[in-house]
Amino acid sequence: MNLILTLRILGALLLFLGGSLFAPLPFSFYYSDGIWSVYVLSAVICFVVGGLLFSFCKSSKELTVREGFAVVTFGWTVFAVFGSLPYLISGAIPSPLDAIFETMSGFTTTGSTILTEIEALPKSLLFWRSLTHWLGGMGIIVLSLAILPMLGVGGMQLFKAEVPGPTADRLKPRIQDTAKMLWGVYFLLTMIETLLLMLGGMSFFDALCHSFATLATGGFSTKNGSIAAYDSSYIDGVITLFMILAGINFALHFQVLRGKGREFFRSEELRVYLGIILVATVIIMIFNWTGGVYFHFAENLRYSIFQVSSIMTTTGFGTTDFELWPVIAQYILLLLMFIGGCAGSTGGGMKVARILLLFKHAQVQVFRLVHPRAVRLVKLGNRPVDKEVLQAILGFFAVFIGIFVIGSMLVAASGMDLVSSASAVVACLANIGPGLGSVGPADNFAHVPVFGKSVLIVCMLMGRLELFTVLVLFFPSFWRK
Amino acid sequence: MNLILTLRILGALLLFLGGSLFAPLPFSFYYSDGIWSVYVLSAVICFVVGGLLFSFCKSSKELTVREGFAVVTFGWTVFAVFGSLPYLISGAIPSPLDAIFETMSGFTTTGSTILTEIEALPKSLLFWRSLTHWLGGMGIIVLSLAILPMLGVGGMQLFKAEVPGPTADRLKPRIQDTAKMLWGVYFLLTMIETLLLMLGGMSFFDALCHSFATLATGGFSTKNGSIAAYDSSYIDGVITLFMILAGINFALHFQVLRGKGREFFRSEELRVYLGIILVATVIIMIFNWTGGVYFHFAENLRYSIFQVSSIMTTTGFGTTDFELWPVIAQYILLLLMFIGGCAGSTGGGMKVARILLLFKHAQVQVFRLVHPRAVRLVKLGNRPVDKEVLQAILGFFAVFIGIFVIGSMLVAASGMDLVSSASAVVACLANIGPGLGSVGPADNFAHVPVFGKSVLIVCMLMGRLELFTVLVLFFPSFWRK
16 A cells, blocks of 8 residues: 555645635625635645645555555545534534534435534535535545446446546546546536526525535435425425436436437336335335325325435435334335445445345345256346356445444444434435434434444445445555555 | 155155144143143144145155255145144134244244243143244254255255265155254253253253253243243253253264264354354443443343343243343344354354354455455365355345345334334244344234234244245246146
């Protein structure tokens, strides 16, 4: 591991973070919230630290896979730490742990909050909070479609974006090309949603913040009551649509823009993803109807599909307290938390494609018992899946369950009840936001004990970086030259 | 699939069941409970049905793998149905579904009960209840060490008993040889425990019944309060020891009897199994101490190690209501439910060896990211594990989690709360007995709705037969000739 080169890149990332800290300034001036100096000071700190790292750590070596791992993990960590400066300096969140929790939740597009009174925050700070989602989402798209496939993490090789241009193995140019194209789509969708939300009566500020949170499948709202605050079926509908879009592989969106619309529905993962949303919505509607929660079909559809999309895509917006729904509906939502969005989207969780391949693997195993001599391969969209990739996915599944179990145990040890601790861990590990019990959609994470919060911060980071990216750092041989 | 041959073997099994229905007669006469005719009538029904099947279904063909699957699954089902006759005919359990639940729970060595007043049952019926455990345990030992490895189910090939004698591929003689040796060990351990329990003041009847339930890792007690009814640290100790012994691969016990005691502790699975019991006990003791549940070390040790062993080996005996323990202690117990005993023991769950190999697989996956060109195999006790076997184990893990999820959803749909439905499913799927919530150690399964009970019956059967044995029957091609 080339530590010097890693530090240099982290320095560059800090300079970028410093630059983005100027973005809330217009809102600070417009709303005259008087905390413009907070952003300037935060930016200066980032520039000084980043500048020092960038100029003193010089290395002529090329970036290799090992530095790739280190940059990704430490990059997100550095962002969470330095991105928390505006909360701390303004005094809006006095505890450093809470501020880092909120920022990590932002950059990992989780959306779990420790704030009890969201609307009490200055507008520009709410903007920064939503911006951390959007920047995090940008990072995720490139991470999952360009960086992780090259690093070979958890079977992500399957989902790499088809990148035109140089095929040389040097990481930088390929990542840059991919990034530009995908960010174009991301930017475009954000703008369209902002416009549509404004047409529904949202202010430009609220529309922009909610679009940031939707496209990043984050879930931070500028309102205490989340999307329920608007009580508009139009707004619910627009956000439902864009949550579903944000949970789709961005490489597919790019194909559509290039005029290859037919490719879109050929994706097996996409079809299964939409199928799960459909089936889950129908089942939940049936139980919400028989359970007497909603009597009108339109109302039932509106709330049920919103919640299913919000949880499945790991956004975490709320229009209702689903803990008042029948247990079976809550159970289905809990299940969707584990599945998550498509690979290559901003959604978290285990990803639809992995769950799909897991099922296919299990099916092949049973098939082989009946036909011991038959050869049957696991396929995804008519193409056989490489054995190495399949093993990586099986390993990912085992590690995900393992970390969920250990995390829940640690949070339970800090004194929370069973349902709350387990659902808090999956809500953070799958980057969703709200869980069940005392961290449910009508509650927040403020009351979680210090130790529990620390565990959840690590869960958010590990979940977002597909687990393995973080785990490799614990191998002593990783650090040797 | 040769249906005629399968039916013939099921007929033979029914004749055996009919014979074993005479076993409660001495107790019926001794305690003069007046229901001796119940057993005679039940036996006659078994003899008639079994005799008809055995004599009319004639087949000269050899048993193949396919009939193996069918005989195992239908054999257990037939036992659960016909074994419920004494409950039904005596009127002790009026509902057929409840009677089948209780019998399936017995033969699968689960130990979940729908009885609210256990001591109200006639003594001879309590004996029959415990005997279903013991007979089920006999079946499991042979199943896991001789039959499943030959059928190739879920990686069980790893754990087959070394069988002396003919190496031909014909199933019957090998199974018979293996069965005789292993049953010898099983019988011996049962006798020793019965003696030791009698030395602690138990009646012969109670000692025998509890030994049946211990060696089978079943959990049915003859007392309403389970083992807590005796309130004796000696009895707790004896049962703890024998639960731990029953959770060990019986092929290892056999090695010890043959004088190969050194082999015993060489087993990596055994060492991990004992290590988990030790670590879990220590952690739970610490939390029970700091949580103020127990103040005396000896008392803390006695209750903690009993409960850890009872859950880990999937026995399900109780000496205390662990729902009054700190949440983290309950969480650890919930975790142990999934792990279960060693492969080749009467314990259920996923088995220690599978969990161990899962961890090793995950470790190799992360290692390969750091060293992409290195070759590192997954090993168990210095021997590399065949890739096919590893894939079967990964498939087993995925299916186990999948069935747990679907089962919990179905039970939740019948109207139970989240913790109760999920823990009821794992308690049945891992063949433990008690769960948490409304099916906790101080409760029973009487109140579970009809649909939920039916799901749990299927879970007990699938869990006991290592899932795949049952799943193959759902492949249409399995039934073709």
